[in-house]
Amino acid sequence: xxxxxxxxxxxxxEAVVALSLRAWAPVFDSLAGVLGPEIFGRLHADxxxxxxxxxxxxxxxxxxxxxxxxxxxxxxxxxxxxxxxxRMIGEIAMLAVDPDGQGRGTGTILTEFATExxxxxxxxxxxxxxxxxxxxxxxxxxxxxxxxxxxxxARYFKAL
Numbered sequence: 646x647x648x649x650x651x652x653x654x655x656x657x658x659e660a661v662v663a664l665s666l667r668a669w670a671p672v673f674d675s676l677a678g679v680l681g682p683e684i685f686g687r688l689h690a691d692x693x694x695x696x697x698x699x700x701x702x703x704x705x706x707x708x709x710x711x712x713x714x715x716x717x718x719x720x721x722x723x724x725x726x727x728x729x730x731x732r733m734i735g736e737i738a739m740l741a742v743d744p745d746g747q748g749r750g751t752g753t754i755l756t757e758f759a760t761e762x763x764x765x766x767x768x769x770x771x772x773x774x775x776x777x778x779x780x781x782x783x784x785x786x787x788x789x790x791x792x793x794x795x796x797x798x799a800r801y802f803k804a805l
Contacts, residue, residue, distance in 0.1 A: 648751055650758050653711035653723065658704055660720040661713065664743035665700045666693055675780025683804045703739045712758065714742070714751055721746035724755040728766050735763025737773040740784075752787040760791060 653661070673692045677685040689695065703725050704711055714722035722742040728735050737759045742751045756773075763771045773793055775784045789795065 648714045648716050648722070648746075648754055650712050650714055650754070653704060653713050657713050657720050657723075658701065661704060661723045661741075662697050662700050664721060664723070665741040666696060667744050668741040668747070669696055672776065672778075672780035675778045676776070679778045680802060684802050687804065688802070700739070700741075709738060710762065712755075712762075714746070714755055716746075722751045722755050724759045726759050726762055728763070728768060730768075733767075733769040735760075735766060735768035735771050737763075737771070740773075747783070752784070753790060756787055756791045 669692075673689060676689065680688065703709060706725075709725045709727050711723060711725040713720045714724075723740070724737060725739045726735055727738045737756065740752065740755055740759070742755070760771050771793065773788050775781045775788065777785075777797070785795070
């Protein structure tokens with residue numbers, strides 16, 4: 646599959662939301678296992694609606710730059726960046742690849758593309774956040790392959 650990266654267009658919204666939900670289903674399954682049903686239920690009871698809203702908010706945010714990966718006129722990945730000019734940090738704010746496009750280098754292509762846009766914008770540092778759970782392991786491998794350095798962060802939860 647030969648991917649082409651192009652600017653996001655409003656007509657891409659439904660495809661991007663749908664692929665994101667498919668891409669993140671295994672992540673939320675992993676989070677459910679890590680957190681347990683009680684905490685997961687409190688934090689992510691309706692994760693699909695929450696994530697769809699987060700993706701739509703990202704796509705509509707004028708402070709973000711968004712691109713999609715497509716092949717055969719089908720959108721199967723996207724990436725959004727935010728420039729923090731005061732700190733000279735370019736953030737890959739959101740990235741997802743449809744499961745049909747995973748394992749083919751699409752995540753790497755989008756990560757490298759976004760990193761180049763951040764560099765071209767004059768930023769001194771690139772940043773990506775992702776989870777430390779097993780469901781995010783493929784994303785961590787992509788980011789490390791692209792030269793990003795992991796800063797371990799611990800976040801704890803307790804049901805109250």
